[in-house]
Amino acid sequence: MVPGPPHSKACVVLDGDDSCIAFARHWTVDYLTQLKDDHGPAVSERARDLAQLVVSELVTNAYKHAPGPARMELHATGDRLHITVCDSQPVLPSARAADPERVGQHGLEIVAAITDSLDIQPEAGGKCITARLPLTDTPTTTGKAV
Template identity: 50%
Template sequence: MQLSGDTSCIAAARRLAADFLTRASTEQHVVVSAHALGLTQLVVSELVTNARRHAPGPALMELRIADSTVEVTVQDSVPVRPTIHASDPQRIGRHGLEIVAAVAEDFYVRLEETGKRVTAHIALTDGPVPRPQEP
């Protein structure tokens, strides 16, 4: 999904993530907990907000199922590694990456010539992944 320059793309990205996981659940029989759906929307919101706020030009978001996680990747045009600030309850704002790192199973940044790719993996279930029962 290419993200537009205004803030309406943040809500659109959250809806896209929810629709993606709902389709994965209903069409592909991927187990997705309500908690995972909410966390995915939170991560999408934080990553897209950062891309829109700190990078000029278009940004891209990709979603895919990877093993027992949903992989959320947001690509923008600034080839600078973002900073996760130390926890500070007095600070207003700038908690986005701190939140993403706290809720993600895995979180990393890959710098590229044209910008960066920020990727987070969110567990699809709240506990062990259920295995299909044999007939």
């Protein structure tokens, strides 16, 4: 296990326009840069890129399918990044079966494939989706090797 910050958490509310998707990606990079500057864990370039992809997919889904603002939280523990997006849509999504003919609607499949775990939980007034991924490229014993 790579030593990391004791617990580093940040939260932002994303308004309902389409600029929130790009903002969330940039905010994630800023968070990971600050995390490294403050606590010194090795955040790989690959981890940064995957975190941006996960954030982009989850925030895009919230923007497209849920009215009102969404809340995004980034939480680093040890060598893991937890990305949580909560929105006002109470319907819990599920990854669809692979279909090479389908255009779009692959976001949850992508997130599930590139993260260690994906949890979707109902919450009062909506739902929260949490994805976890390693901050480094080092294989671990508590998740998928990367």
